[in-house]
Amino acid sequence: MVRKYLQIGLFVLIAGVIYFSFTTPAPQQIIGEASRIFYYHIPMAWLTVVAYAINLIYAIRFLKTRSELDDFRSHWSAELGTMFCVLATISGSLFAKVTWGVYWTWSEPRMLSIFILLLIYGAYLSLRAAIPTPERKGIISATYSIFAFPTVPFFIFIMPRMMQSLHPADSVVDKNLHFTMGGTVLPIFLVSLFSFTVLYFWLLGLGIRLHKVQLARFEEA
Amino acid sequence: MSSNYTVMFANLVIWAGIFLFLFRLDKKVSDLEKRK
Amino acid sequence: MSSGWTTKALAVLAKDIRTELRTRYSLNALFMFAFTTLVVVSFSLGQLSLGVQVLSALYWIIIFFASMSALSGVFVKEEDAKTAQTLRLFARPSVIYAGKLIYNILLLTILCALLTPLYVAFMNVTVPDWPLFLVVILLGIIGLSGATTIIGAIVAKANVRGALFAVLSFPVLLPLLVAAIGGTDAALVGTGWAGAENHIKLLVAYAVIMITASAVLFDFVWNG
Numbered sequence: 001m002v003r004k005y006l007q008i009g010l011f012v013l014i015a016g017v018i019y020f021s022f023t024t025p026a027p028q029q030i031i032g033e034a035s036r037i038f039y040y041h042i043p044m045a046w047l048t049v050v051a052y053a054i055n056l057i058y059a060i061r062f063l064k065t066r067s068e069l070d071d072f073r074s075h076w077s078a079e080l081g082t083m084f085c086v087l088a089t090i091s092g093s094l095f096a097k098v099t100w101g102v103y104w105t106w107s108e109p110r111m112l113s114i115f116i117l118l119l120i121y122g123a124y125l126s127l128r129a130a131i132p133t134p135e136r137k138g139i140i141s142a143t144y145s146i147f148a149f150p151t152v153p154f155f156i157f158i159m160p161r162m163m164q165s166l167h168p169a170d171s172v173v174d175k176n177l178h179f180t181m182g183g184t185v186l187p188i189f190l191v192s193l194f195s196f197t198v199l200y201f202w203l204l205g206l207g208i209r210l211h212k213v214q215l216a217r218f219e220e221a
Numbered sequence: 222m223s224s225n226y227t228v229m230f231a232n233l234v235i236w237a238g239i240f241l242f243l244f245r246l247d248k249k250v251s252d253l254e255k256r257k
Numbered sequence: 258m259s260s261g262w263t264t265k266a267l268a269v270l271a272k273d274i275r276t277e278l279r280t281r282y283s284l285n286a287l288f289m290f291a292f293t294t295l296v297v298v299s300f301s302l303g304q305l306s307l308g309v310q311v312l313s314a315l316y317w318i319i320i321f322f323a324s325m326s327a328l329s330g331v332f333v334k335e336e337d338a339k340t341a342q343t344l345r346l347f348a349r350p351s352v353i354y355a356g357k358l359i360y361n362i363l364l365l366t367i368l369c370a371l372l373t374p375l376y377v378a379f380m381n382v383t384v385p386d387w388p389l390f391l392v393v394i395l396l397g398i399i400g401l402s403g404a405t406t407i408i409g410a411i412v413a414k415a416n417v418r419g420a421l422f423a424v425l426s427f428p429v430l431l432p433l434l435v436a437a438i439g440g441t442d443a444a445l446v447g448t449g450w451a452g453a454e455n456h457i458k459l460l461v462a463y464a465v466i467m468i469t470a471s472a473v474l475f476d477f478v479w480n481g
Contacts, residue, residue, distance in 0.1 A: 011240045015233060022243040023231035033225065063477060088237065099357045119428035126424050130415040139481055140411055144425060147407065150466050154432045160433075162455065175238070206250060 010202070015197040017188060018158075022180065024184040034098040038092055038187055043143070043196040045087035047112070048117050051081025054123075056149055059142035071138035074100050074145065075128065076207040080200060082121040109160035116155045120148045263346040270357025273330040273331070274363070282296070286327040287368045292375065294319045299379040312382055313441035314472050317434055319376075321366065329422040332413035341413070350476040355408065358468070361402035361409075365449050369394050385447035393440035395452065400433045403467035410478045429467075436460045 005055045006167040028035035058074035061067075092111060105111060127144055131137040298315060307315065334343040344353060372392065377384065388430050405426050412422045436459035442452035450457075450472055 003247070003251070007240070007244060011236070014236055014240075018229060018236065022225045022232075029237075088256045094478060114433065116428055119431075121423045123428055126421060127411070127415070130412075130421050132416070132419050136481060137475055139266055143407075143477050145410060147470055147474055148429055150470065151429055158432075158433070158459070162439075202247075206243075206247060209250050209254060213250065214404075 006201070009037075010195060010198055012105050013191060014199070017192045017195060021192070022183070022187050024188065027064060027185045027189075031099050034095060037095050039192045041088060041091040041095060042189070043193045044084050044091060045114055046065055047200050048085040048088055048121075048192060049112065050197065051084060052117060052120070052152070054204070056145055059145040062142050063146075066138075067135075068138070069208075071142070072211050073208055074138075074142060076211070077144075078121060078124050079118045080203055080207075082125065084200070085114065085121055087120050088100060089118055109155075111150075112159060113155045116151060120151070123148065130140075141206060168187075262352060266359075267353040267354045267404055267464075268428065269344075269348065269353055270359050270363075271357065272445070273283045273360045277360075282393075283327050283330050283444075286330075287323045287364065288371055290326050291319050291323040291372050293367060294322065295372070295376060302376060306381060309445045310442055313438050313445055315380070316376060317438050317443055319372070319402070320365070320369070320397070321430065321434060324365065324401060324405060325379055325423040325426065326419075329360055329412055330335065330401075330417060331361055331406065332409045335438075336413045341344065341453070345480065350479045351472060354410075354472060354475040357409075358402055361406050362399055363474045365398040365402060366395075369398060376416060382445065384445060386444045387451055389450055389453055390441065390444035393437060393444055393460070396440075396464060397433065397437035400437070400460055400464040401430065401468060403464050403471060404429050405469040407475055407478060410475065432459065433463050436463060454481065 017039065021036055026033050026035050027038055054077040055074050058070050058077065062070040062074055092114060093103045093177055096105065096108070096111070124141055124144060128141045131140055276372060331340075335344055347353075376382065406423075408425050408429070411425065412418045415421055436456045440453045440456035440460060443456065445450065446452070
């Protein structure tokens with residue numbers, strides 16, 4: 001029953017993260033208590049990117065193998081990614097409201113990046129919904145995933161550099177964050193990042209296993 | 222400071238719930254896999 | 258081999274041009290949409306004038322929305338007229354793509370050729386740097402067509418085409434819009450080629466990447 005112990009272990013890790021994230025000093029003194037959200041917000045944002053990467057990898061594989069399973073893997077990762085993306089956007093927006101007084105601003109590059117990912121996920125899922133035939137569904141959506149990808153590095157790497165020339169103040173938030181990742185902050189953050197990543201892969205695996213089982217049953221009938 | 226503890230306990234309860242759900246789901250899927 | 262390729266691509270292009278000249282659906286849709294938007298903005302502003310940055314953004318907003326309303330047509334009309342299958346038999350996917358891409362570029366060039374003078378007139382725009390202004394527009398058109406042609410093929414077989422086309426295009430077009438607006442801004446403010454350098458580099462890179470990616474991926478969309 002190794003699996004059971006691993007799952008319980010994951011819960012212990014996450015419970016630990018929750019406990020220590022609230023009982024240790026806040027990560028960022030200037031912003032204060034609200035900065036605790038970074039323990040959760042950043043892993044969520046990280047996972048939207050990971051999920052998109054997995055979606056992309058299986059999209060490329062699907063175009064080669066044309067295996068329905070690969071298409072499912074791609075689709076399921078996109079579903080999970082969308083969920084994490086929504087959570088990251090909401091948590092980021094709440095944090096922005098508390099820190100800067102606005103729910104949204106276009107001058108913060110991170111907000112822009114997560115917004116782009118949200119758009120791409122939304123477009124991907126809308127596209128899938130709009131195509132009736134299963135074969136075309138997989139091929140077309142895989143193509144779109146690949147096609148939309150070049151936009152992402154643009155917004156994660158190029159935009160911030162362009163914006164820094166206009167809004168130098170925004171880099172302060174990042175600098176401060178990494179600056180104060182000392183003491184208790186770094187270990188809690190890393191454990192959080194690790195645990196949520198494991199959680200994502202567990203959810204990914206669950207969906208795929210369930211799908212395989214359903215396929216096998218369908219074939220029997 | 223006490224509001225911190227409220228949020229923390231709320232989080233723990235919610236995540237305990239999520240994990241219980243996932244444990245059961247995983248068990249169900251494992252059972253289905255074994256039957257194959 | 259290559260002459261066969263070019264002649265076929267030009268044949269696809271010529272067919273589309275001929276069909277379009279007959280009915281002018283796309284040109285009309287593009288132009289009326291763009292012109293109406295321009296007039297509405299100009300009229301509602303009255304005596305007020307817009308800042309330069311708003312002006313550059315406005316230009317590309319008009320082009321963007323006009324494109325969203327009309328550019329999906331290039332493949333949708335093949336599906337509707339049931340000529341898509343014949344087209345598939347006619348030539349290799351890369352040929353079809355090339356023909357359609359150039360067609361879209363032509364459509365947008367005509368649109369901009371008509372729109373730009375009207376825009377300068379209605380919005381009272383002073384353009385210190387006409388060559389830069391026009392180059393940015395041209396690069397923007399190429400990038401826009403490069404990105405949206407394949408998306409037109411993607412939605413041609415889907416259900417809710419119009420809205421879906423915009424939903425799919427928007428994330429992909431954002432870098433283009435950022436670069437084009439920035440470049441137009443530099444042209445209108447007068448910072449010249451130096452000020453626009455980054456934006457022009459981006460526009461060129463975008464066009465190259467999008468057209469290359471489309472050329473590679475088009476086969477999957479077209480033939481499944």
